[in-house]
Amino acid sequence: MKILDIGSATGYPFIDYLYDKKIDIYGIDVSEKLINECRKKYPNSNLSVSSAENLSFESNFFDMIYCFHTTWHFEDFFKSIKEMFRAIKDDGKIIIDVMNADNEEMKKVFFIKCIKDIIKKIIYYPFSFFKYGRLKNPVIHYEKPVSVAKFNRFLYDRKIIFKMFVFNEDNLKEINTNEKINNHSRLIYIIQKENILSQEVIN
Numbered sequence: 344m345k346i347l348d349i350g351s352a353t354g355y356p357f358i359d360y361l362y363d364k365k366i367d368i369y370g371i372d373v374s375e376k377l378i379n380e381c382r383k384k385y386p387n388s389n390l391s392v393s394s395a396e397n398l399s400f401e402s403n404f405f406d407m408i409y410c411f412h413t414t415w416h417f418e419d420f421f422k423s424i425k426e427m428f429r430a431i432k433d434d435g436k437i438i439i440d441v442m443n444a445d446n447e448e449m450k451k452v453f454f455i456k457c458i459k460d461i462i463k464k465i466i467y468y469p470f471s472f473f474k475y476g477r478l479k480n481p482v483i484h485y486e487k488p489v490s491v492a493k494f495n496r497f498l499y500d501r502k503i504i505f506k507m508f509v510f511n512e513d514n515l516k517e518i519n520t521n522e523k524i525n526n527h528s529r530l531i532y533i534i535q536k537e538n539i540l541s542q543e544v545i546n
């Protein structure tokens with residue numbers, strides 16, 4: 344069984360948990376520093392520095408793709424999702440979490456983040472460039488939630504079957520699409536590729 348962890352960082356939690364379970368676990372992350380730290384822990388693992396937007400794996404390769412606490416860092420959410428569909432096998436499953444841009448609480452949180460980012464760009468980055476020069480491995484701080492309504496539309500349009508869950512006192516509770524999904528700030532998706540009619544609909 345081949346599993347990919349996107350945004351695997353230093354291996355917590357999936358690689359830490361799955362490493363000695365006779366599973367072919369792969370990890371990718373844009374941070375070279377974090378991948379190197381993970382390699383020190385797991386010298387025989389399949390780790391690479393790459394981005395979710397351009398997966399360096401052949402098509403129909405993985406049985407499962409996980410991506411947790413990472414989708415809101417993607418520069419291009421929908422391109423990354425299409426890449427996951429390309430790399431997953433027909434009977435594979437994609438398990439991801441997303442921050443809901445349509446949730447009122449999220450709107451406030453990300454408005455404040457946005458203001459902080461602007462201040463950083465105007466004051467902090469020029470100052471740090473002046474002091475340290477160009478950083479070799481700049482830390483990417485890019486946070487953007489996705490509209491769950493738009494994402495669900497993307498999945499419906501492609502006839503993809505999916506389930507949505509939210510955390511309810513440490514347990515996962517399934518929610519259905521008739522519920523007011525915008526009451527939830529973070530949703531977990533389990534997406535099946537097998538319901539896709541043809542590869543063309545992914546594009």
Ligand SMILES: C[S@@+](CC[C@H](N)C(=O)[O-])C[C@H]1O[C@@H](n2cnc3c(N)ncnc32)[C@H](O)[C@@H]1O
Binds near residue numbers: 353393394413
């Ligand atoms: C908050 S950490 C999540 C780590 C781990 N998955 C977890 O659940 O704790 C987000 C990770 O995603 C990585 N990341 C950000 N954008 C990425 C992208 N486009 N492709 C792959 N990894 C990315 C970051 O470098 C960081 O290590």
